Amino acid sequence: MTIPSGEMLKTLLLVLDLAGTFVFALSGALAGVKRRLDFFGILVLSFAAANSGGIARDVLIGATPPAAISDWRYLVVALCAGVLTFFAHRAIERVHGSVLVFDAAGLALFAVAGTQKALAFNLNPLMAAVLGMVTGIGGGIVRDVLLTEVPAVLRAEIYALAALAGALVVVAGHLLSLPSAPVAVVAASLCFAIRVLALQRNWQLPSAASRKGRGR
Amino acid sequence: MTIPSGEMLKTLLLVLDLAGTFVFALSGALAGVKRRLDFFGILVLSFAAANSGGIARDVLIGATPPAAISDWRYLVVALCAGVLTFFAHRAIERVHGSVLVFDAAGLALFAVAGTQKALAFNLNPLMAAVLGMVTGIGGGIVRDVLLTEVPAVLRAEIYALAALAGALVVVAGHLLSLPSAPVAVVAASLCFAIRVLALQRNWQLPSAASRKGRGR
Amino acid sequence: MTIPSGEMLKTLLLVLDLAGTFVFALSGALAGVKRRLDFFGILVLSFAAANSGGIARDVLIGATPPAAISDWRYLVVALCAGVLTFFAHRAIERVHGSVLVFDAAGLALFAVAGTQKALAFNLNPLMAAVLGMVTGIGGGIVRDVLLTEVPAVLRAEIYALAALAGALVVVAGHLLSLPSAPVAVVAASLCFAIRVLALQRNWQLPSAASRKGRGR
Structure with a gap:
């Protein structure tokens, strides 16, 4: 093999990051369309939903300026997703549950890429996994907070747990x-599968109330 | 000329930053008064609305501690605006639409100062403009999120676009x-003019729904 | 004395930080239980409420990666508080006003520890006190924003003021x-006492409306 593994890892990280950026931007833009934001608001939400997780990760590990700020490709990818959604949101929405599926794909890609980068910056393994999870759920949290909704990650279904599972595999x-x-592929697939199955089968983690039977 | 241009640029950045801090603090304090926050809450909101944008910019370009943290003048300027608003908010509000006009002035000053500083830290020009825009809209976003409102920047009117126009001129x-x-003056004037005209004439960007006629 | 004072200060900071982490995590978890979040959502809220203040402080003073990210003990302490709350929240809530008292203790510990660390990073004394206050109120703000509530710190009672008083003593x-x-003990006790007395006696800071008599 002529490609050094450091170079390959770097390329892998970039591809995962840009793919995650695109799908999270779609999820942000679709949420913006639903809440009737204007064109620029939709683009801002695309950017915020797509890049908040990665920016948080980079700020926390001290990798400033964050990749999403120093590298124009993250911006362009997020804006493309936003423009595409603006003009074709009906087509995108026709795929049932598409927002949630895009969100699951972004979660998987970001959890894996976030964990990889945290490990590359020599965080201890446990905290690298946590940071990968935080990277994965950060974009969705900012998206929901900007739309004044309690973040989906906190409310229901297996979400942060799916991100953590993928991060732990990495x-x-x-x-x-x-x-x-290959580890990244397995990890992202596991995270995506857990999340999508949780959506389809309506898996729920217990809440404190539900532990007591029909608590109120 | 005896003043070296690096020194002049530094002074210009500081003056723009402090002026933007004052007007954003006014807008934050007025929003706080409207939502009936107490005295200290109004001061906290003044500080947050005034300095969140600059703090975000400095954290993202790696200029820590941020100017708004290491330099006590940002705090004092924000607190003065907060105290002034607390005691004279009726007078300030009598100027019709004053919150929105102050907000527009803060947007213009921060978009220009943010772009200048990002360029000074060697970000590429496209991302420097984006960071200038983010600097301009960051304070208002934090102000609105703290008051659990969907940020004005996402909902309506030409807002982020005005900031971006000013940033692109820089x-x-x-x-x-x-x-x-002189470039800074032209850029800030352009941003301010676009924003105020958008308010007065109720310019709107299209939303995805409005593209389909009377969509609902 | 054989222990060098630098080492003692470091240990003191760690103990204050971990104790504050635990009580803020309890307050975050209890708020999560009340809003019927699921198990993982409660843990995420524990972590966010407990560590957002310290993370913000460390990012702002340039101490990256933040202690709460590089040191697994912050995570473990927050998760223990979250798990404990999940299984024993009725017992915890039986202590009347427990959320508010835990919150007051966390405020006191974080305000003191935050000020100490900011001073250790050579911030000027005024801004170190402000940063201590911000450290103290940051976790509660993030907790409330994630639950889409206007942060308690902005709305009512003596809260940020208590944190500032403790920070100024440091x-x-x-x-x-x-x-x-001993200074830290006095400072934390003062902050805690002010906050608890404000709760018990319903001390309020004036709002701009209340200044005009029965304004509405």
């Missing part, structure tokens, strides 16, 4: 020195 | 090596 | 070169 692969690309 | 002046002070 | 002790441990 950490396990790192500790076992497995090659990062 | 970037153009930088690329053409024009003197920074 | 700064005064620092300027007078007094030993830091």
Whole structure:
């Protein structure tokens, strides 16, 4: 193999990050269309939903300026998703539950890429997994807070747990020195599968009230 | 000329930043008075609305501690605006639409100062303009989120676009090596004019629904 | 004494930080239980409420990665509080006004620890006190914003003022070169006492409306 593994990891991180940016931007833009934001508001929400997670990760590990600020590709990808959604949101919405599925894909990609980058910055493995989870759920949280909704991640269904599962697979692969690309694919698939299954089958974590039977 | 241009630019940035701090603090304090916050809550909101944009910019470009934290003048200016508003908010409000006009002035000053500082930290020109826009809209977003309102920037009227227009003028002046002070004046005036005209004439960007005629 | 004072200060800061983390996590988890979040949502809120203040402080003073990210103990302490609350929230709530009392204790501990750390990073004394206050109120603000409530700190009662009082005592002790441990105890006690008395006696700061008599 002629490509050094450091270079490959870097490329892998970039591709995961840009793909996650695109799908989270779609989810942000669709949420903006639903709340009847104007064109620029939709673009701002695309950017915020897509890049808040990565920006938070980079600020927290001290990698400033964050990739999403220093690299214009993150902006362009997010704006493309926003413009596409603005003009074709009916087509996008026709795919049933599309916002939630895009959101699940973004969650998976960001959880994996966030964990990889945190490990590359030498955080200890446990906190790298947590930071990957935070990266994954950060964009959705900012999207929901900007629309004054309690973030979906806090309310229901298996969400943060799916991100954490993917992040832990990345950490396990790192500790076992497995090659990062296949580990990333497995980790992202696991996260995505858990999240989508949780949506389809309406899996719920217990709330404190539900523990007591029909508590009120 | 005896003043070196680096020194002049630094002074210009400081003056723009403090003026923007004052007007954004007024807008934050007035919003706080309207929502019946107590005295300290109004001061906190003044500080948050005034300095969140600049703090976000400085954290993102890696200029920590942010100017608004390391330099006590930002605090004092914000608190003065808050105290003034607390005791004289009826007089301030008598100027019709004053919150919105102060907000427009803060937007213009911060968009210009934010772009200047991002350029000074060697961000690429496109992202410097975006960061200038983010700086301009950051304070208002935090103000609205703290009051659990969907940020004005996302909902209606030409807002982020005005900030971006001002930021792009600064970037153009930088690329053409024009003197920074007059460019800053033109850029801030353009941003302010667009925003105020948008308010007066009720200019709106299209929403996705409005594209389909009377969509609902 | 064999322990060097730098080492003692470091240990003191850690203990204050972890204790504040625990009580803020309890307050976050209890708020989450009340809003019927699921198990993982409660843990996320525990972590966010407990660590947002400290993370904000560390990002602002340039101490990245923040202690709450690089040190797994902050995570574990917050999760323990979250799990404890999930299973024993009725017992915890039985202590009348427990959320508010835990919140007051967290406020006191974080305001003191935040001021200490800001001074250790050579911020000027005034801004160190402000940063201590911001550290103290940051966790509660994020907790409330995530639950789409106007932050308690902005609405009513003596809250930010209590944090500021504690922070100013720390700064005064620092300027007078007094030993830091007893100063910290006095400062935290003062902050806690002011906050609890304000709750019990319903002390309020004036709002702009109340200045005009029975304004409406």
